Amino acid sequence: ETxxxxxxxxxxxxxxxxxxLKCEQHLGHNAMYWYKQSAKKPLELMFVYNFKEQTENxxxxxxxxxxxxxxxxxxxxxxxLQPEDSALYLCASSQALAGEPKKNIQYFGAGTRLSVx
Amino acid sequence: KNQVEQSPQSLIILEGKNCxxxxxxxxxxxxxxxxxxxxTGRGPVSLTIMTFSENTKSNGRYxxxxxxxxxxxxxxxxxxxxxDSASYICVVREQTGANNLFFGTGTRLTVxx
Numbered sequence: 001e002t003x004x005x006x007x008x009x010x011x012x013x014x015x016x017x018x019x020x021l022k023c024e025q026h027l028g029h030n031a032m033y034w035y036k037q038s039a040k041k042p043l044e045l046m047f048v049y050n051f052k053e054q055t056e057n058x059x060x061x062x063x064x065x066x067x068x069x070x071x072x073x074x075x076x077x078x079x080x081l082q083p084e085d086s087a088l089y090l091c092a093s094s095q096a097l098a099g100e101p102k103k104n105i106q107y108f109g110a111g112t113r114l115s116v117x
Numbered sequence: 118k119n120q121v122e123q124s125p126q127s128l129i130i131l132e133g134k135n136c137x138x139x140x141x142x143x144x145x146x147x148x149x150x151x152x153x154x155x156x157t158g159r160g161p162v163s164l165t166i167m168t169f170s171e172n173t174k175s176n177g178r179y180x181x182x183x184x185x186x187x188x189x190x191x192x193x194x195x196x197x198x199x200x201d202s203a204s205y206i207c208v209v210r211e212q213t214g215a216n217n218l219f220f221g222t223g224t225r226l227t228v229x230x
Contacts, residue, residue: 002162042121042220043161043206090160101149101166104210106218108153108160 003027006091006109013081014117021076021112023091031097032074033106034066037088049074050097081116088113120144121209123221130228134197138224140190140207148212152181152192155204155223164192164205197228 004025013019025032034046048056049068063085065077074091092106121142130136142150149168153161165174165181167190174181178195194201207221 002160004160006160040222042222045218092160101168101210105151105163105166108162110159113158 002107002109004091004093004107004109006112008112009110010113012115012117013078015081015083018077018079020078021089021091021114023074023109025072025093025107027093027095027107029093029095029107030071031094031104032068032071033092033094034074034076035090035092037090037111043090048097055097078114083116086114086116121207121219121221123207123224125224126222127225128227130197130226132197132199132228132230136194136197136226138192138194138205138226140192140221142188142190142207142209142219144209144211144219146212147185147188148210150183150190151208151210152179152190153206153208155206157203161206194226199228199230202226202228
């Protein structure tokens with residue numbers, strides 16, 4: 001148990017559906033992240049939030065919409081996805097964005113396995 | 118272009134044997150290097166973190182080394198166990214205001230009885 005919980009663990013959706021991924025951290029961290037993990041590719045950073053404010057959007061298509069209502073919760077709203085968006089979506093949190101290495105170690109959730117049909 | 122390359126891509130070893138995974142990087146300026154273990158169906162979990170001044174760090178049967186001059190790191194697993202079967206990911210942090218992280222594609226290790 002890493003202290004970062006993601007739901008649902010698995011999701012199958014059609015291209016016209018709207019769904020949301022949820023992430024919750026119980027570590028008292030201030031930074032939260034969304035990553036996409038596809039087979040045989042490095043993790044791709046999608047969004048970064050620090051103290052609820054979005055600090056990074058890595059040119060992610062607008063069909064992915066993040067929401068961070070507080071430092072403990074992070075959502076990823078999905079709308080009109082494409083089959084190539086099928087992947088494992090990982091949420092992570094860290095105590096800080098930068099500074100001392102031990103403070104920016106990222107703790108990952110187990111991920112949501114998304115399949116877009 | 119900053120890159121992190123890992124080798125081998127996959128590895129199968131017998132239980133009880135040792136193995137070494139490699140990570141070469143071109144990230145500059147360098148801040149720190151981390152090794153993560155990712156079990157199937159789980160998120161990555163941090164194993165070790167090393168800064169520029171550290172050249173070895175152990176975590177149980179896992180020992181990571183870092184040569185900042187040649188920009189190489191290795192993860193040595195001693196007396197492997199079935200539970201070591203996982204993907205091992207090398208991650209390098211850039212020493213800039215952006216503090217970017219660069220991920221390798223991972224080495225898939227399978228330990229067989």
